[in-house]
Amino acid sequence: MTTATSAPAASAEGHIDPAATLTDGAVVPIQTRSERPWSFDPADFGTPTGREVNWKHTPISRLGALFVDEAAPADVIGVTVSAPAAVEQARLAPGEAPRGEVFRPEDLASAIAWTQEAEAPLVRIPAGVELDEPVIIRLTGNGGVAHAHVVIEAQAHSRGTVILRHEGSAQQAQNVEIIVRDGAALTVVTVQRWDNDAVHLSAHQARVDRDASLTHIVASLGGSVVRVNPSVELAGSGSQGRLYGLSFSDAGQHLESQVYLHHKGPHTTGDVLYKGALQGENARSVWIGDVLIGPDAVGTDSYEANRNLVLTDGARADSIPNLEIETGDIVGAGHASATGRFDDEQLFYLQARGIAEDEARRMVVLGFLLEIVQKLGIPALEEEFTAAIEAELAAGADA
Template sequence: MTTLQTEQHGAKAHTDGDWANRAPVQTRSERLKSADIADFPAITGREVNWKYTPVAELKSLTGGELASASSAIEVSEAEGVEVSSVAMDSDLVGRAGLPEDQAAANAWGQVESAQRILLTSHERQTVTVKRSALTTEAAAAHTIIEAAPQSDTVVILENSGDANLTETVEIVVGDGATLKVVSIQEWNDEAVHLATHNATVGRDANLQHIVVSLGGKIVRVNPSIHLDAQGANGEAYGAYFADAGQHLEHQVYIDHNAPHTRSRVAYKGALQGEGARAVWIGDVLIRRVAAGTDSYEENRNLTLTEGTRADSIPNLEIETGDIEGAGHASTTGRFDEEHIFYLQSRGISEDEARKLVVRGFLIDVIQRIGNEQIEARLQAAIESELEQSVLA
């Protein structure tokens, strides 16, 4: 009698490295989630979500002791805005998701309390949250931005000055609410900032999330938007300008977890100077329950000089065939010489033509902020970057 062999030859527990218990994560939704840093293994730099990050320079944030900095913010007054401090064991904490990496778990476990910003106005309000009083001491923060059902608000997070910060920003968008969250990083040259933005979007609600990263030595802002109810809409836009020796990283996750949800992701970046580095990773998951999904993501990078590096990795997982559409795109390259030639033919110098192309490239994202004063300031900051570059 012949016995059918059902196991791979040699694949025994004592020889295969115990792959049954250490198999790689197969889908984005299976990543470990925990508020306990002890649940995360030590970072080696080979992990899928850390392999492009200078982890050796982040040890104080990923595993060290942290001061609490949640209260180091200034919130502008507006109708329907309530600011309060809540304990980390409150039911109000964790509704948008738990940490998925060691840095976020370290912040979660050491911060003393979370600052909750509750938004209730049905008339469009703009709220500014400023943070400029941090130091180079390693610190943690936790902020909750909650949009009540049917509310309509723009929240602008302005970060400047010194920082050595790891933080979580929770965003809870109630049914039928419209919320725009703008995160602006204009840190000093040596600042380090690791941020996880977790969002849950309710039924027929709209979230527009915008990131603008200009300043800081190492900046890593990772938005995760969970479209958890029917008709939810999530849009994630970003603009960044990396200079010599600067590392700007954005890992975007869109989770379609309900029927008839929609998402759009568009990040644009410019890089100049030796060692300028940009990393963009876009993950879109369309789950089995997300029939009728409409999704698209793209990343565009413009390299202005030699010595720069841009990593652009779009990922798309689809678990159902019943969708309206899904796609992604990624490009990294130099100037389009035809554009430069066209502008020169109109009497514009080559240097000025190149500056105009960069401005136009990034302004598409910045204009989505919808605040003329802030848009003008960011355009001036980009202009300053260009004036200092070899293009000038």
């Protein structure tokens, strides 16, 4: 296992703890997201206990099957791809470019997914191509454990959208490697509408090159435990990263995202906004946002925010924004977090104008979440998610 800045630390069991590093023989907790060690070898990671910095908010007891380094049956996840004719598709063995150009596993589940995926599917938008329709990758779980590594590449000056749709039942550890070449503009939308018993651990890692842009959207509604962690490096001068998220957590659901945005090149722009609603006993959401503005990222403009709306007693939202700046020559940088209950004043305002209470509640919640829905830019998806949010609200009212 290695890290860009320091030697890794061995735990008492002899494995490397991604929450710590060695300094003069003493174990010192890692203080910055950029120092987290990585390895392609699952043996370098100990099984998480829930005390590690990157696992302490996750229900480890519900994830055990994804920490076992064993081959899974090939038919656990059914995959169908709908793509315009210009899109190139291939299968990549470990070490076959561009697989591994960007991605570095940072935890056990991710390293296992890397190892177990013998041939990673590649979806490539060729240079200069502008897609009129999105690429849709539909993954349907049939029960059981599954591992995946997917590579998405937008070559120079291309334009396109890739949608990952997750449905059915499975326990899946998934890696998504995203490469946005010079001048390209790529949108990646990952939709989690799993059945209630599904478990989904997904690590998305992206690099955005010179004058390129990536819009990355996480939309999580279904599943027992859903953890989607996007990590985006704005490597090239003038690159842009827009990271958005939407979640609606019901009773017993755990929906989580740990976001990392690294401004590495000069004159880069970042916008991070995640919104979530929660209702029902033990409904849980976790959002951790890390933004690093590196020493060479002069002229950076970056902002991250997370906002949560708690609709019922017994629900809990954890929100932890972090901002690290290593240069004083920036345009601006900031972060914000807010978690609150339903606004009774808004409800009173609407009811005073003759709107029934149930309809008023629906309007307030929809107004809160539609800011993210409208960023999808795909009318069919926007309609689908508006209807899904309304269905969630109706189910909560009937409970």
